[in-house]
Amino acid sequence: MSCRTLGCLFFKASDRSFWQFLSYVRARTVPRTPWLSDNLQPTAQDFAAEYPVHTPEAAALANPPGDRIQAVWIGHATLLVQMDGLTFLTDPIFSERCSPISFMGPRRVVPPAMQPLDASFPHIDFIVLSHNHYDHLDRPSVLRLRDKFGDKLRWYVPLRLGKWFAAAGITNVVEMDWWDEVQHPGSSVTITMTPAQHWSVRVSTPLYSDKRRTLWGGYAIRGRSGSFWFAGDTGYCPVFKEIGSRLGPFDLSAIPIGAYEPRWFMKPQHCSPEEAVTIHKEVKSKRSIGIHCATFYLADDSMDAPYMELQEAAESQGLSTGEFAVPQHGVLLRTGEKVPDDLLLGTNRQKSGEGKWSVVTRLQKSV
Numbered sequence: 026m027s028c029r030t031l032g033c034l035f036f037k038a039s040d041r042s043f044w045q046f047l048s049y050v051r052a053r054t055v056p057r058t059p060w061l062s063d064n065l066q067p068t069a070q071d072f073a074a075e076y077p078v079h080t081p082e083a084a085a086l087a088n089p090p091g092d093r094i095q096a097v098w099i100g101h102a103t104l105l106v107q108m109d110g111l112t113f114l115t116d117p118i119f120s121e122r123c124s125p126i127s128f129m130g131p132r133r134v135v136p137p138a139m140q141p142l143d144a145s146f147p148h149i150d151f152i153v154l155s156h157n158h159y160d161h162l163d164r165p166s167v168l169r170l171r172d173k174f175g176d177k178l179r180w181y182v183p184l185r186l187g188k189w190f191a192a193a194g195i196t197n198v199v200e201m202d203w204w205d206e207v208q209h210p211g212s213s214v215t216i217t218m219t220p221a222q223h224w225s226v227r228v229s230t231p232l233y234s235d236k237r238r239t240l241w242g243g244y245a246i247r248g249r250s251g252s253f254w255f256a257g258d259t260g261y262c263p264v265f266k267e268i269g270s271r272l273g274p275f276d277l278s279a280i281p282i283g284a285y286e287p288r289w290f291m292k293p294q295h296c297s298p299e300e301a302v303t304i305h306k307e308v309k310s311k312r313s314i315g316i317h318c319a320t321f322y323l324a325d326d327s328m329d330a331p332y333m334e335l336q337e338a339a340e341s342q343g344l345s346t347g348e349f350a351v352p353q354h355g356v357l358l359r360t361g362e363k364v365p366d367d368l369l370l371g372t373n374r375q376k377s378g379e380g381k382w383s384v385v386t387r388l389q390k391s392v
Contacts, residue, residue: 093251225238274308282296
């Protein structure tokens, strides 16, 4: 793995420079698409039809099966997972925007399937946090969870992120390095932090930047009822074969598939749907959920391109139907049970070369 430490910094050989970032911003123009002249402007009704949000059954959440894994994709990289009598979240973000400023920044297109204040929201035992980017570490969501569950809620976070949580009044925090393994107290569940190819930053100004001062990664959570892998945020790299060899196979995985365009800029940090399928195979996942998509506009790929291209990549690489797909928000998944096709994103619409909700729409809309 190409991440190394230098003093108090973590870095990888594929880091993009500030000048490359400026080139990326300057190059972001409205793409030429066959339907551009149609001035497509999806309405709220269009989005509601394409992205129905389901409410998980309260009784099912209160009484999860003891012999398998149960999961709900809430949106973006946030999942609620239940196994071995425990319930945990990944990268919780419930806010309207993923930004340091509440009135600016990427706005949520699809609402979260659940909120901590919902009556049916179950007790959370722990949370795994992949890194500190605003679409993964959301302060308002963290504070809501802190206020609801108190000090009993345990947070597993990357190295050097504990200070941020302490400032938020949270001390039940376990910092982890790659390949660190801990057993969650009072359970048979083990949590292993796995490597990822990404980066971190929370503050970036001309006078100060905390870029790469905290680590990033994914998590393997294993217990009697099965094994779950959360990839976090990552580009493709050779480490996934090692993860599969050391910790696989996995009964269920959550792998990012969105925010991958343009490739010249995004490739080191965000895998494409095709690369995500390769990751699925290399970590020896029996079944995977595509995440990091269909929630926020974060890059130049369209809102629907990730899961439409995932379908094509899964088929071309010989995966069985539903082996790696994106469920509609809020659909309850259980290992060993097939999700009906009509509850998967994109299966009810004909595939097309261009995504339906492209960057054009995002540029035409005010933030």
